[in-house]
Amino acid sequence: MDWITKNLPYLMAGVSVGGQYALIAIGYTMVYGILRLINFAHGDIFMVAGLIMVYATTAMPIYIAIPLMIVVTVFLGFMVERVAYKPLRSAPRMSIMISAIGVSYLLQNMALYVTGGLSQQYPTIPWISDTVTIFGATTKRVTLITPVLTIVLVVALVLLIKKTKIGMAMRAASRDFETSQLMGIKINSVISMTFIIGTFLAAVGSLLFFTNYTGVTPTAGAMPGLKAFVAAVFGGIGSIPGAVIGAFIIGICENIIKGLGWTTFSDAFTFALLIVILIAKPTGLFGEKATDKV
């Protein structure tokens, strides 16, 4: 019992952080699956979602602020794709990736300008911010909700992709971008949909993440974004279950490493794990083997 009380917090933190990474990682993995683009701006959209929430709650009650935050964030993700990525669709892949870095830079600097460089206190959301005690370990309720909510959302997403028409179009586009266009799939709406789903999940992720870790700074999205991306690559980029499993593994490992006292290496360990996986299995845990066309 004592052992549980002592070590449960690490596991809970790990699972909860893992769930939050998973929600961000899905955005990376879906976009990569279709566009072959590392969307570097995704982590920053996650941060902007946090800021929108901070400002929205100063003006309106929380039950309006949350849907509003999600809608605005989704719109932002949609706009980013339309303005910064769509014009470059025929350009070399490098250009579009640079554009993503540019958007990330822009969002961070806008956030810096708007917040004046100060960390913003995330609003307290009733019920999920409450403290609960299980097995003698105290934590916020959100820690317990995160993994459950993540799994529910992922199951819904997988159903969407497997059962609906747009989901089928997404699968087709990620299998073969050009042929799917020839088959009459409206590729632009598929891509927009991908971004909408990705940013929606990132917005939910930001709600959970910042309720736990309450400071929103312009760079607050950078590290979670990078970790989530690593999780997506780890699980096999393009694969949704892979991204989710990768995110949970990374979240838990990170906290175990910290628990063992190797705090200096908690970030480095994530990357080490990634490199090991890439060398052993270059397409990640669940990635499909890419075939080189000559």
Added chain:
Amino acid sequence: MNKRTKMMWNAGLIAALLATLFILEQILPSGSMFFTVLKKGAIYALVAVSMNLLNGFTGLFSLGQAGFMLLGAYAYAILTIPVESRGSVYQYFDGGIIQFTVPVPVALIAGGLLAAVFAFLIGLPVLRLKSDYLAIATLGFAEIIRAVFQWDKLGPITNGSNLLRNFPSFKSVLYPFVVSGICIALIVMLINSTYGRAFKAIRDDEIAAEAMGINLAHHKRLAFVISSFFAGVSGGLLAMYQTTIQASMFKSAMTYEILLIVVIGGIGSVTGSCISSFLFIACSEWWLRFLDNENLYLGGFHVPFLRPGFRKVVFALVIMIMVLFYRQGIMGTKEFSVEGIADFFKNKFGRKKTAEGGASHE
């Protein structure tokens, strides 16, 4: 123009540039931002060219530049901090365990070599990876290097995560220009050699290159190691410029900045990287600073929106515009040269039938 006159012209231009800098240094006050930008710009030019060698000329998408700069900077700093001031620099580690110094040029080269050795070791596993996977793996290695250098168990060598300082730095703006210039000249010579042609062949089509008898693994490793060597040297120069260094400076954001410089200059153009690094540094450090001033008036009109941070928003917007509308960058894959200028004027005024060309030349 034949090869000889071309070389003469180039040598003449470089000499004129250095002479101008020397004269400017005599007339302008040394604290001027102009020199700050030139110094930092020259250093970034070197690291941008070294990145371009990989990304632009060999087609290897690597994001490890900041890590290699860190290695160079640390090697330089650790080897040159005077023994008498080690006590105060390594104050938490009893002066550290390295109790000797080497001359500055040796330390710079040692920095480059350390980066090259690490690149060799890292390259063994990761160079087998393709495009984005290579990018993310090198980025990961840079982060790992950064963490290792912050580890307090290595404190007697690296001073933990604390600042290293008191090492020799340069005063004259000529110093980074000369060192960067020599390094860039070496890279250009490499690009124009048979190796360079092999690199370009790999970039254009790996399979075709292999079919032509180019040893892929060997050439990729060579490009990676050489690029890292120069990144290490530029790290040493950056340490000299900053006068203090710390592992936490070399974040992935730094690599992104360098990547932006390379792209804005034109992937595959050495002169493009140089020009854009000066422009990038000047914009980010100097020209736009007035935008941070809340009380800016233009003829009695109070300019709105200005307050600290606005400069960066404008800068990011400029970068987005460059990326979206000038995909080829400033120079594309062309190079800036005397001949190109001559051609440009010939075309302009001589009304030759080739209208294309501009201030550029392959």
Added chain:
Amino acid sequence: MKKRVLAMALVAAMAGTMLTGCGGNGGNSSNTGSDAGSAGTEADASAPAADGAKVVKIGVYEPASGDNGAGGKQEVLGMQYANEETPTVEIGGEEYTVQLEIVDNESSNDKGPSAASSLVSAGVSVVLGSYGSGVSIAASDVFKEAGIPAIGVTCTNPQVTEGNTHYFRICFLDPFQGTVLANFANANFSAKKAYILTKLGDDYSTGLGYYFKEAFTGLGGEVIEETFQEGNSDFTSYVTKAKNEGAEVFFAPVSTEAAALIIEQAAAQGLTIPMMAGDTWDSNVILNAAKGKDVQIYVTTFYQEGGNADFDNGFKGYINSNPTATANNGGDDTISAVSAMGYDAYYVALEALKAAGSTDPAAVNEALWKVNYTGVSGSITFDEVNGDAMRDTAYVKCANTESGEWDFVAEQGVN
């Protein structure tokens, strides 16, 4: 071809902005028209202003963004208030208008030197700052090379002033502060085991952590040390560790940004041991984070609200009269010690300018050694070795989690 011309035009436009750039530097309304070369007029610190009075520029090298942005802004507020109170100074029998040249060092050791260069290039006579020791050390050589003296306001790491003659400091040092904190922990909580959490790559944090450890182990205590990386926002595992190891105090000399997260997560996990920190935590950011939560927070600081009624009232009035100032102070009118320190630093600079009788940085540097000024935070004289203010007391405060204010606990020296 067309595009390239456009690109060039864009570049030219950017280049053009520098013309306005240098001219716009001035805080006063007229465009004094110093030119692109940044040469001539800028080197001349006493360029005439619009109204004919001479201008002396004081550089303010402070973070307005990044980790230490909140503290830096409060420190600048103190200077701005002082500047509003005393906008002119008599130097060598002539009336000069004091103009603050404020730059943001972004709490970053690599952006700092460039920001410092822009101050040098603006032709300041003396520099105030910074909040945060790392950035001060990083910029030290830039000021040294330009021959401009700097007055450290709340950078407490010894390395800032050690071995140089141009960097001064008006606050106490970390070896002192660490000892005070260790003594306090030992005496008031009879703590035998302390948990120390510091941030990697932050010289203030590692430094104060180190001196606390020295003092605490010197008293027979035991410490557990851990570090976190920049950008880390998950402190759960650190708090858990402190609980599991049975630490009796939680010592975290970190920036306010991280501190707010730590307090939040400590409260969520029910950490009941006292949390202690140095001067950075003396901020309303901490008070807001701790309000309504079950935590005990003790800090050492430079100034206690109520120490000087005139300053307190004047400063609160200044903050409340100006919405920007209120926002920069974190949204309320709590007086942070750093504001008082910024206020004092401004007057120390004026004293030095007066004593020097000239705006020449070298003369100001000479004069600074002999400055003797009694400010709101106490008497300020510099020692002859490093130019550190001789200070022997620190105030210990405790956060009142009900009212959201600081409660005064004790005034402590090392003996």
